[in-house]
Amino acid sequence: MKTLYSRIVITTICIMVLSSLIAFILSNVYYQFNLKPYNDQKITAMAYDIQEFYKQNPDIDVENYLVHIGKLGYQIYLVSEDGQGAFYGGEFRKKEIAPGIVQQVTHGETYHGVLNFSSNLFITGFFDNDLKNSIGVPIVIDGVNHALFLRPDVTVQFGEMRIFFSLILIISILLSIFHVGIITNYIVEPIVRLTDATKQISQGKYDLKLNVKRRDEIGQLADHFSHMAKGLEQLEQMRQEFVSNVSHEIQSPLASIQGFSQTLQTSEGLSSEQRQHYLSIIEDESRRMSQLSKQLLMLASLDKEEHILEKTTFDLSAQIKQVLSVTEWSWRSKDLAIDMELPSLFIYGDQQMLHQVWMNLITNAVKFTDAGGTISVRVSRHDDICKVEISDTGMGISKSDLPHIFNRFYKADSSRNRKETSTGLGLSIVKKIVDLHQGHIEVKSEPGKGTTFFVTLPII
Numbered sequence: 001m002k003t004l005y006s007r008i009v010i011t012t013i014c015i016m017v018l019s020s021l022i023a024f025i026l027s028n029v030y031y032q033f034n035l036k037p038y039n040d041q042k043i044t045a046m047a048y049d050i051q052e053f054y055k056q057n058p059d060i061d062v063e064n065y066l067v068h069i070g071k072l073g074y075q076i077y078l079v080s081e082d083g084q085g086a087f088y089g090g091e092f093r094k095k096e097i098a099p100g101i102v103q104q105v106t107h108g109e110t111y112h113g114v115l116n117f118s119s120n121l122f123i124t125g126f127f128d129n130d131l132k133n134s135i136g137v138p139i140v141i142d143g144v145n146h147a148l149f150l151r152p153d154v155t156v157q158f159g160e161m162r163i164f165f166s167l168i169l170i171i172s173i174l175l176s177i178f179h180v181g182i183i184t185n186y187i188v189e190p191i192v193r194l195t196d197a198t199k200q201i202s203q204g205k206y207d208l209k210l211n212v213k214r215r216d217e218i219g220q221l222a223d224h225f226s227h228m229a230k231g232l233e234q235l236e237q238m239r240q241e242f243v244s245n246v247s248h249e250i251q252s253p254l255a256s257i258q259g260f261s262q263t264l265q266t267s268e269g270l271s272s273e274q275r276q277h278y279l280s281i282i283e284d285e286s287r288r289m290s291q292l293s294k295q296l297l298m299l300a301s302l303d304k305e306e307h308i309l310e311k312t313t314f315d316l317s318a319q320i321k322q323v324l325s326v327t328e329w330s331w332r333s334k335d336l337a338i339d340m341e342l343p344s345l346f347i348y349g350d351q352q353m354l355h356q357v358w359m360n361l362i363t364n365a366v367k368f369t370d371a372g373g374t375i376s377v378r379v380s381r382h383d384d385i386c387k388v389e390i391s392d393t394g395m396g397i398s399k400s401d402l403p404h405i406f407n408r409f410y411k412a413d414s415s416r417n418r419k420e421t422s423t424g425l426g427l428s429i430v431k432k433i434v435d436l437h438q439g440h441i442e443v444k445s446e447p448g449k450g451t452t453f454f455v456t457l458p459i460i
Helices: 004-056 062-071 099-106 159-202 217-266 272-304 316-326 328-333 351-367 426-436
Strands: 074-080 085-089 135-141 144-152 311-315 337-341 346-350 374-382 385-392 440-446 450-458
Touching: 004 062, 004 135, 004 144, 004 159, 062 074, 062 085, 074 099, 099 135, 099 144, 159 217, 217 272, 272 426, 311 316, 316 328, 316 337, 316 351, 316 374, 316 385, 328 351, 346 351, 346 450, 351 374, 351 385, 351 426, 351 450, 426 440
Parallel strands: 337 374
Antiparallel strands: 074 085, 074 144, 135 144, 311 346, 374 385, 385 450, 440 450
């Protein structure tokens, strides 16, 4: 299996090779269309200078003259019209040239072999050491027509430079490969850490320290990954706590039902009042389990958001009045005063789900307010939102409990000491429904002075 490191290294090297190949081809094309005519003119001018100098100095030893010119970095081929020729300077790799070309030059024409030389795509024509890749000019020596073919000796003129550039190229390639390896390791190392971190998370280990201090996309990925790991750890803790709470909440009523059922079966001397008392406890515990299962099902539905909001326009104040009417027996039995400020206010929402919100909040207010207390319910509009305020004069909630009251199965200490039973899911359901309506809920409470819930909902 190829690692990401090897993939990046191989890909980078392939790109380097491909880029070099394309650059060489483009350079060759540039030479063929731009530099070749220029080189042809330059070498032609040099050949004419040699020709002109000999015309002006016919007494010099032509062979000695051409030997010295060859030493200056040129390749020369001197041939007479009868085919007798000699080479001077650097040696040609290919020495064949058509007799017709020699005849044309000896008869006064100039041969532009550099300009007309056909080169392969991968070979720059300037470096083709071929006699055809030269300039031919006519020259008369001792009354005999000759042809002088001339081209630069690349091995002499560019010998050191070729070695120099070759060294630069080789060193550049080696350094590039070396730095590609280092840079690739710099890129891949945090990804390897992230891979190892995912393995640890899959094994249930969430306490991770990636130590990636980069500010690029990989650094952001590592940062988000760390936050995700913390979120998963919290989620796992919540899951375990949820299972523990559900087990506890179910175990308690089941134990009561089982215990009192066995008592009823085994105890023959129970009075009718005792039997009725035990049966009422069994009924209450069964009702508690039924309420718990319903609330768990509702929370599961709300969490998956399978319950699509069935929004309609309805009078919010009329709905709250209906809830107060339904709960009238409970607050009248405790002689509670109800302070209402409910002007007609129409909103667009899920009527059934919001009914559950007011039912839970008002029921809690009644449950945790002592006899003779007061419950206040107010509705008001502020621009495009409505505010519902439900307050009581009960025992209140401590500051340590306030941040947790919307957590599932959480029960404030003050409520644990009460006779009323609670599943600890009601406020979780309230918050979830309000959130689904793009609303907001907050609570203010002071022990001994009461509690106030503030629900904010969009009207439309």
